Amino acid sequence: MRAAIAELSASRIREVANAGIGRSDVLAFWFGESDAPTPQAIKDAAVASIQRGETFYAHNLGLPELRAAIADYASSLHRPVTADRIAVTSAGVNALMLAQQVLLDAGDEVVAVVPVWPNLTAQPIIMGATVKRVSLHPDATGQWQLDLAELLAAITPATKMLVVNAPNNPTGWTLTRAEQQAILDHCRQTGTWILADEVYERLFYEGDATAAPSFLDIADPDDRLVVVHSFSKSFLMTGWRLGNLVGPAALIEQLGKLIEFNTSCAPVFVQRAGLAALELAPTSVPELQAHLKLCRDTLVGALRELPRVMVATPPGAMYAFLCVDGEGDSLALAKRLVVENGLGLAPGAAFGDEGEGWLRWCFASQDVARLRLGVARLAQALNT
Numbered sequence: 001m002r003a004a005i006a007e008l009s010a011s012r013i014r015e016v017a018n019a020g021i022g023r024s025d026v027l028a029f030w031f032g033e034s035d036a037p038t039p040q041a042i043k044d045a046a047v048a049s050i051q052r053g054e055t056f057y058a059h060n061l062g063l064p065e066l067r068a069a070i071a072d073y074a075s076s077l078h079r080p081v082t083a084d085r086i087a088v089t090s091a092g093v094n095a096l097m098l099a100q101q102v103l104l105d106a107g108d109e110v111v112a113v114v115p116v117w118p119n120l121t122a123q124p125i126i127m128g129a130t131v132k133r134v135s136l137h138p139d140a141t142g143q144w145q146l147d148l149a150e151l152l153a154a155i156t157p158a159t160k161m162l163v164v165n166a167p168n169n170p171t172g173w174t175l176t177r178a179e180q181q182a183i184l185d186h187c188r189q190t191g192t193w194i195l196a197d198e199v200y201e202r203l204f205y206e207g208d209a210t211a212a213p214s215f216l217d218i219a220d221p222d223d224r225l226v227v228v229h230s231f232s233k234s235f236l237m238t239g240w241r242l243g244n245l246v247g248p249a250a251l252i253e254q255l256g257k258l259i260e261f262n263t264s265c266a267p268v269f270v271q272r273a274g275l276a277a278l279e280l281a282p283t284s285v286p287e288l289q290a291h292l293k294l295c296r297d298t299l300v301g302a303l304r305e306l307p308r309v310m311v312a313t314p315p316g317a318m319y320a321f322l323c324v325d326g327e328g329d330s331l332a333l334a335k336r337l338v339v340e341n342g343l344g345l346a347p348g349a350a351f352g353d354e355g356e357g358w359l360r361w362c363f364a365s366q367d368v369a370r371l372r373l374g375v376a377r378l379a380q381a382l383n384t
């Protein structure tokens with residue numbers, strides 16, 4: 001087996017979840033998904049597709065009508081995007097992997113903004129690339145911030161790709177338009193590709209914006225830019241495995257070949273569900289966003305009442321990232337919370353050494369009272 005694969009570390013979130021296996025009393029906030037099921041209209045579209053007999057292979061890059069609908073959707077949020085710049089993928093993680101397969105050679109240098117969902121830094125390693133980590137820094141309130149000068153200094157002509165996820169899992173940190181412009185300008189100079197993971201773009205809570213700032217708002221169609229989206233988070237479709245990416249048309253054409261060797265295509269009935277999700281989006285996404293904002297404010301407000309806990313209000317995504325004073329080992333703390341208090345949180349160390357000492361709490365809960373109950377369990381744990 002390749003050493004790069006053998007050396008990949010197992011998920012620390014799973015390690016915590018395993019400590020609570022078989023226990024129905026655990027309040028689990030450890031995984032990055034809502035506890036709400038997929039909306040009925042989306043499920044109905046998939047069932048109708050199967051009933052019609054749509055059970056065959058399809059085009060590598062996705063159904064033309066879904067590519068067109070994704071292009072319209074992206075264009076409604078950002079600068080106009082044409083369908084030839086869209087590839088439909090088997091979820092966001094597959095889109096990220098494909099982008100790296102098409103762009104990275106073994107030995108290439110990747111710069112990654114961290115802490116981050118661990119798949120993003122494991123994927124370049126799988127490709128045989130090296131990863132230079134540039135850390136966000138927590139300020140005195142627990143809000144994580146980018147040192148733009150530090151990031152730009154790390155990206156040189158030797159850097160093949162920048163991997164950046166904003167709104168960010170786990171910190172909720174979000175790039176500003178000015179930072180995106182500076183990064184884009186710099187990467188144009190160094191010839192570096194930007195792989196922007198924007199799967200949380202609609203889960204953004206600042207002002208009345210419909211989406212977080214995106215590289216698609218400022219880039220030209222042939223910039224070295226790939227933006228990854230997912231149906232998982234804003235359409236409550238984690239189990240369906242549907243995503244997409246936007247890139248230069250010439251790259252997407254090549255990507256079609258690569259998809260053939262990975263999954264060949266996304267299942268047609270899942271793509272039909274994706275079409276239904278996009279039709280529903282004008283009402284469903286603002287509703288979800290408003291509910292998650294309520295969840296965020298409820299959770300952060302309650303956590304701030306606790307002694308020893310530092311937590312900032314995240315501008316985007318669906319996680320509170322908190323620090324408990326005096327608790328340096330996040331894995332040990334997360335396991336203790338599961339075993340002794342029935343509270344399931346993700347250890348910050350799961351997102352890299354930079355997240356050590358922190359805990360991630362997914363606040364995408366249908367029932368806000370569940371969040372309050374979780375905070376009561378944390379309070380009990382910290383009192384004992």
Ligand SMILES: Cc1ncc(COP(=O)(O)O)c(C=O)c1O
Pocket residue numbers: 032091092093094117165168169197199229230231232238242243
């Ligand atoms: C930052 C980020 N990117 C991508 C994904 C992938 O989502 P999916 O593969 O379900 O589309 C996730 C899932 O948690 C994520 O947090």
